[in-house]
Amino acid sequence: MFQCSNVPMIIFMTKRQEEIFKIILDEYVQTAQAVGSEYLSDKLEPRVSPATIRAEMADLTRQGYLWQEYTSAGRIPTLKGFRYFVSNLLSEAKRAVKLEKKKLDKIKAKNFNQLDLIKELVKEMACLSGELGILKLTDSIFYYTGFARLFEQPEFQDSLILQEFSQIVDHLDVTMSNLFNSIGEETQILMGEKNFFSGSCSVILTRYNLPGHADCGLIGILGPIRMNYNRNLTLIESVKEIINEELVFKD
Secondary structure, eight states: OEEEOSOOOOOOOOHHHHHHHHHHHHHHHHHOOOBOHHHHHHHSSSOOOHHHHHHHHHHHHHTTSEEOSSTTSOBEEOHHHHHHIIIIIGGGSOOOOHHHHHHHHHHHTSOOOHHHHHHHHHHHHHHHHTSEEEEEOSSSOEEEEOHHHHTTSGGGGSHHHHHHHHHHHHTHHHHHHHHHTTOOSSEEEEEGGGOSSOTTEEEEEEEEOOTTOSSOEEEEEEEESSOOHHHHHHHHHHHHHHHIIIIITTO
């Protein structure tokens, strides 16, 4: 299970609008490019005319779920749109990432001690997600990995976002410590202005138990709001599951 925190009151989309929105969001997550009506017309089944799609997109834009830079441009999801997806559509999506899960499973077969196993799992999680993997092992041990692939993403071509993200990392240990008591048993997704790290980022966080330590640890995936929530939620929950299987239940 997971929670998306700080979700405002929403207006629900129609079934057709949800289909259009999911295609726009999926394409935007993959390419970081706006999506137009002609592309959507080819993707929708049964086929819908571009004029009808433009009318639906205009309605979604008025509701605040999509944004259009100028009149003839395609649309991209807004923060409100991403929140709608996480709160209402994510549970419908197929979240099994079998190949990536197998890569995580291979790590547990290696002869690591407790702390090194967790660090290796988070390192692989960061590699597979393309985001920053963050980890609170104990009160005094913090770990983060994945900068190279994260900074390849187009958002970080903006020097202001890059500078802001650098400041996040400088205070990562303090933020993780402050967040710890606010994260419950369920995995949480924080995005936008309510994200403790940055308003331009999203973070997925989950707690885990570490044998021999009084406090739980904290695992996170930190990246741009335009992240693949299906994949990343599956990855972080898989890491937590492996930790429970290999460390907690075998202790």
